[in-house]
Amino acid sequence: DAGVTQSPTHLIKTRGQQVTLRCSPKSGHDTVSWYQQALGQGPQFIFQYYEEEERQRGNFPDRFSGHQFPNYSSELNVNALLLGDSALYLCASSSTAGELFFGEGSRLTVL
Amino acid sequence: AQKITQTQPGMFVQEKEAVTLDCTYDTSDPSYGLFWYKQPSSGEMIFLIYQGSYDQQNATEGRYSLNFQKARKSANLVISASQLGDSAMYFCAMRGDFGNEKLTFGTGTRLTIIP
Numbered sequence: 001d002a003g004v005t006q007s008p009t010h011l012i013k014t015r016g017q018q019v020t021l022r023c024s025p026k027s028g029h030d031t032v033s034w035y036q037q038a039l040g041q042g043p044q045f046i047f048q049y050y051e052e053e054e055r056q057r058g059n060f061p062d063r064f065s066g067h068q069f070p071n072y073s074s075e076l077n078v079n080a081l082l083l084g085d086s087a088l089y090l091c092a093s094s095s096t097a098g099e100l101f102f103g104e105g106s107r108l109t110v111l
Numbered sequence: 112a113q114k115i116t117q118t119q120p121g122m123f124v125q126e127k128e129a130v131t132l133d134c135t136y137d138t139s140d141p142s143y144g145l146f147w148y149k150q151p152s153s154g155e156m157i158f159l160i161y162q163g164s165y166d167q168q169n170a171t172e173g174r175y176s177l178n179f180q181k182a183r184k185s186a187n188l189v190i191s192a193s194q195l196g197d198s199a200m201y202f203c204a205m206r207g208d209f210g211n212e213k214l215t216f217g218t219g220t221r222l223t224i225i226p
Contacts (some may be wrong), residue, residue: 009130033213042115042216043156056213088154092214102148102156102216 002027002101004093012109013081021076021106025093031055032074033100034066043090049074062094076109086110113205119215122192125225131178132188132220134203143207146214147177147185150200159201162186189223198224204205 005024013019024030031050045058051066068074070102072093078085088107092100114137124130136145147159162170162177170177178187190197200221204214 016144033139035214042204042218045212045215048213058213090156092156099158099161100146100200101158104153104155 002025004028004101006089006091006103006106008047009104010107010109011100012111013084015081017081017110018077018079019081019108021075021078021089021091023076023091023093025074025091026101027070027097027101029093029101030072030087031094032072033092034074034076035092036060036085037088037090037105038084045047046065046076081110083110113140113143113207113215115205115215115217117203117220119220120218121223122222123223123225126195127192129189129191130193130197130222131199132190132203133224134186134188134202134217135137136184137207138205138207140207143205144154145177145179146204146206147175147188147201148204148216149188150195150202150219152199156202159186193224195224195226196223 007022033048034046037043046060046084047057048055052068064077088105090105092102094100113185116135143164145162148156160175163181176189188220200219202219203217
């Protein structure tokens with residue numbers, strides 16, 4: 001049983017570019033959440049998707065957007081990249097009010 | 112708003128000794144859940160243990176136990192008989208009531224086990 005898988009694992013972008021990160025949830029999970037973890041910090045909640053809709057959002061600008069597909073997989077899009085967007089982006093999946101399982105993350109470097 | 116405080120940025124512990132990682136929290140939600148995660152250098156957040164705010168007994172999972180003191184708003188993680196593989200970052204996190212299910216994390220504690 002595959003856990004949460006994320007792609008790509010590492011990527012480098014330049015300021016002003018756009019990036020798309022992908023997440024496949026654990027089998028049987030219908031809810032996907034995204035977190036940003038800056039170096040030396042705890043993860044910060046970006047948003048959560050359930051039934052293809054954004055259900056809850058953290059304190060992140062509109063440059064951060066997402067999508068959930070009918071198969072429950074999800075994408076995180078970040079536009080107009082800033083140096084401060086460099087971080088590990090973690091995806092977590094869960095069933096309703098259940099335990100969260102995290103992927104290994106996508107490490108984004110913005111130059 | 113929810114807040115998690117971890118006051119120990121780093122800890123060094125001798126192998127086979129027990130270690131306690133501190134966590135205090137603040138929330139206005141009437142019910143909530145408390146989590147501990149381990150993050151090795153690979154980056155994955157590994158779930159260790161969960162405590163619900165209405166659970167009567169402290170949670171245990173193998174070598175991990177959670178010392179939950181609701182009145183003091185603390186949820187300390189106890190690792191018994193530490194092993195070299197326990198060296199990692201440890202995060203305390205909180206999830207609120209239904210409709211507020213995001214996890215709020217602390218800043219973490221880096222645990223290093225000394226042989």
